[in-house]
Amino acid sequence: MTDTNGDQQILRYRSRQRIVHAVMASSFLILLITGLALVWGPLAFLAAGGWSRYLHRIAAVGFMSVPFLYLILDRSGAKEVLGESFKYDRDDVSWFRYMYRYALGRTAEMPPQGRLNAGQKLHHSAVIVFSAVIVISGLVLWFLKADLSPTMLAWTAIIHDLAMLVLTLLLVGHVFFTYVYTAWSSMATGYVSKDDMEMEHSKWVEELEHEGAEGPSA
Amino acid sequence: MAYAFLLDMSRCIGCEACVVACKSGNQLPVDRQYIKLIEHTSGTFPDLTGGFQNHRCYHCADATCVAVCPTGALFKEDGLTRLNRDACSGCGYCVQSCPYEVPVMSDGRSSKCDACASNVGAGGSPWCVTTCPAQALKYGDRDEILAEAKERVVALKDRYPKAQVYGETQAGGLGLILVLPDDPETLDIPADPPATPVVVDAWKEVVQPLSMGATVLAAAGAGVLGIIARRNHMAELREVDDKKKAGVTAGDSDTEEV
Numbered sequence: 001m002t003d004t005n006g007d008q009q010i011l012r013y014r015s016r017q018r019i020v021h022a023v024m025a026s027s028f029l030i031l032l033i034t035g036l037a038l039v040w041g042p043l044a045f046l047a048a049g050g051w052s053r054y055l056h057r058i059a060a061v062g063f064m065s066v067p068f069l070y071l072i073l074d075r076s077g078a079k080e081v082l083g084e085s086f087k088y089d090r091d092d093v094s095w096f097r098y099m100y101r102y103a104l105g106r107t108a109e110m111p112p113q114g115r116l117n118a119g120q121k122l123h124h125s126a127v128i129v130f131s132a133v134i135v136i137s138g139l140v141l142w143f144l145k146a147d148l149s150p151t152m153l154a155w156t157a158i159i160h161d162l163a164m165l166v167l168t169l170l171l172v173g174h175v176f177f178t179y180v181y182t183a184w185s186s187m188a189t190g191y192v193s194k195d196d197m198e199m200e201h202s203k204w205v206e207e208l209e210h211e212g213a214e215g216p217s218a
Numbered sequence: 219m220a221y222a223f224l225l226d227m228s229r230c231i232g233c234e235a236c237v238v239a240c241k242s243g244n245q246l247p248v249d250r251q252y253i254k255l256i257e258h259t260s261g262t263f264p265d266l267t268g269g270f271q272n273h274r275c276y277h278c279a280d281a282t283c284v285a286v287c288p289t290g291a292l293f294k295e296d297g298l299t300r301l302n303r304d305a306c307s308g309c310g311y312c313v314q315s316c317p318y319e320v321p322v323m324s325d326g327r328s329s330k331c332d333a334c335a336s337n338v339g340a341g342g343s344p345w346c347v348t349t350c351p352a353q354a355l356k357y358g359d360r361d362e363i364l365a366e367a368k369e370r371v372v373a374l375k376d377r378y379p380k381a382q383v384y385g386e387t388q389a390g391g392l393g394l395i396l397v398l399p400d401d402p403e404t405l406d407i408p409a410d411p412p413a414t415p416v417v418v419d420a421w422k423e424v425v426q427p428l429s430m431g432a433t434v435l436a437a438a439g440a441g442v443l444g445i446i447a448r449r450n451h452m453a454e455l456r457e458v459d460d461k462k463k464a465g466v467t468a469g470d471s472d473t474e475e476v
């Protein structure tokens with residue numbers, strides 16, 4: 001497949017993966033805004049009467065459903081992302097050493113990367129770990145609130161707040177790299193420029209060519 | 219200026235006039251009331267003694283309910299603990315954290331005495347004070363109220379040796395000064411209610427503002443760095459593009475040189 005400039009395009013994310021991403025992204029943003037209503041004074045009006053608390057719970061159910069949704073819609077994709085996100089090779093380790101270059105938009109001297117670069121792996125694993133923390137602390141605040149002393153309530157809320165801080169900072173980084181590397185299309189259409197991938201994920205492109213295909217079939 | 223109530227339990231006759239006046243004056247619906255009289259009896263028949271606990275908001279200076287409230291619906295004003303029900307989200311943190319178990323949830327929002335904010339603001343007195351037939355209730359400047367409470371206790375000592383003022387120091391100093399004929403425990407009132415845990419203040423005053431600050435800083439930094447980094451990456455892409463075009467279409471005069 002080629003785009004209007006004649007650049008070759010390859011499929012990076014199947015439509016079902018993009019659906020999972022959309023569910024996660026939209027539920028996360030709703031959770032962020034309705035959560036901020038209880039943290040930031042100017043947004044407190046959203047919480048008046050409690051409707052933001054109900055919306056928060058509805059979005060929480062959506063957020064918690066993400067791993068199951070991924071397994072149902074795309075079992076192999078879910079397994080792949082789990083397997084790859086916690087496995088680092090030598091190139092990944094040296095990628096971290098030159099990470100500042102990547103953050104500055106320079107890929108030229110970066111070690112060759114597979115389907116996920118080392119930063120994406122770290123991002124994924126951090127999202128998984130802190131999502132687990134925020135889900136567990138959130139469920140405690142939801143169902144066990146009445147059994148908490150003021151001290152335990154504050155501790156649970158601190159854990160919940162700090163996990164959200166980490167996830168929000170990860171989101172900032174996520175949006176940052178999406179913008180710098182014009183990666184929006186990977187989640188919008190699923191296709192990305194092959195030239196880009198040769199610069200940023202050369203080992204993956206080699207792998208695809210080795211398989212004798214331009215990408216997994218949608 | 220800090221205001222306070224005087225509640226003289228040696229004078230309270232348990233008539234519930236304050237309950238009624240509060241309810242009707244504040245136009246509270248059927249399921250809401252800010253004052254509750256709880257009768258306490260001890261001993262075995264026929265040797266019974268007892269009294270009334272006039273249960274209502276104690277208006278703590280160090281109010282845990284205010285410290286945990288996420289929306290600012292509960293706040294301190296003039297030494298009293300006010301509640302803006304319009305701003306309440308109904309999270310119920312105040313219900314759980316009040317050492318006196320005062321706030322309750324009603325119609326999905328917190329409910330407690332707000333010292334008749336609107337009535338007093340208009341130059342009146344709190345409804346309970348206006349109506350008390352036994353002169354057990356008074357409202358005014360906290361220093362004066364405290365002084366009067368001490369005088370009343372002195373006068374009571376002959377008859378009630380354990381008579382005492384309650385509220386001068388509890389929970390940072392209460393806005394409800396009680397004159398008690400006996401130890402507070404006899405009326406199920408904690409002698410020394412737990413202070414607001416440090417971790418509650420740390421949560422609201424440190425963790426949340428720092429988290430907000432860190433997020434705003436990170437977003438701003440990412441915005442600036444993003445513009446620079448994207449420019450770098452675009453230059454890199456053009457370089458690759460140029461090389462490719464130079465390779466594929468060498469000599470093509472239409473190729474744009476950048």
